[in-house]
Amino acid sequence: VTNTASGRSIVLVGMMGVGKSTIGKLLAGKLGLDFVDSDEQIEAAAGMPISEIFDRFGESGFRDGERRVIARLIGEGPKVIATGGGAFINDETRALIKEQCTSVWIDADLDVLVERVSRRNNRPLLVGRNPREVLTELAAKRTPCYSQADIHVRSDSGPHSRTVGQILEALA
Numbered sequence: 426v427t428n429t430a431s432g433r434s435i436v437l438v439g440m441m442g443v444g445k446s447t448i449g450k451l452l453a454g455k456l457g458l459d460f461v462d463s464d465e466q467i468e469a470a471a472g473m474p475i476s477e478i479f480d481r482f483g484e485s486g487f488r489d490g491e492r493r494v495i496a497r498l499i500g501e502g503p504k505v506i507a508t509g510g511g512a513f514i515n516d517e518t519r520a521l522i523k524e525q526c527t528s529v530w531i532d533a534d535l536d537v538l539v540e541r542v543s544r545r546n547n548r549p550l551l552v553g554r555n556p557r558e559v560l561t562e563l564a565a566k567r568t569p570c571y572s573q574a575d576i577h578v579r580s581d582s583g584p585h586s587r588t589v590g591q592i593l594e595a596l597a
C-alpha cells in the first residue's frame with residue numbers, strides 16, 4: 426500500500442523549477458496533511474541561505490544536512506515534503522525516502538524547467554551558468570534516480586491543480 430492511509434509521508438522529487446513546492450502545498454491541503462519544504466527547513470536549521478551553505482560547506486556538506494533534515498521531517502509523522510532537486514539523487518537520502526515514504530516524481534519538459542528557473546534564479550548550481558545546459562546535464566544524470574520513485578506524473582502545462590489531481594488518483 427502506498428497511500429496516506431498507511432501513515433507514510435508523501436515526498437515530492439524532481440528537477441529544480443518543476444513546481445514541487447507549489448504542487449506540494451496544494452496536495453497537502455487536499456489530503457489534510459502539513460506541508461514542508463526541505464530547502465526551507467535546511468536553511469532554518471543552518472541559519473543561513475542555501476547559497477551560503479554551498480559556499481561554506483560545499484555541495485557535499487549541503488547533501489549531509491539535507492539528509493539529516495529529511496530524516497527528521499520523516500520521523501515527525503506523515504506530511505507532504507517537497508525536496509530539493511538533488512535530494513533523491515543522494516543514495517542514502519533516496520534509500521531513506523524509499524523505505525519510509527511514498528515518493529512522487531514530478532517531471533516536465535526542459536523548456537518548462539528553463540522558463541520556471543529563470544523566474545527565480547538563486548540556485549547555486551545555476552549561478553553564472555547557462556540554465557539550459559546545466560538542466561540538460563542534470564536531467565540526464567538524474568533521471569535514473571527519479572524513475573525509482575513510486576509514482577510518476579508530468580507537469581508540463583496547465584494548472585498545477587491538474588498535476589495534484591493526477592497525484593491524488595495515483596495515491597487512491
Ligand code: S3P
Nearest residue numbers: 440441442464509510511548549
Ligand atoms: C538543488 C535544487 C534546489 C536546492 C539546491 C540544489 C539541486 O532545490 O536544493 O539549490 O541539486 O537540484 P529546488 O529543486 O527546490 O530548486
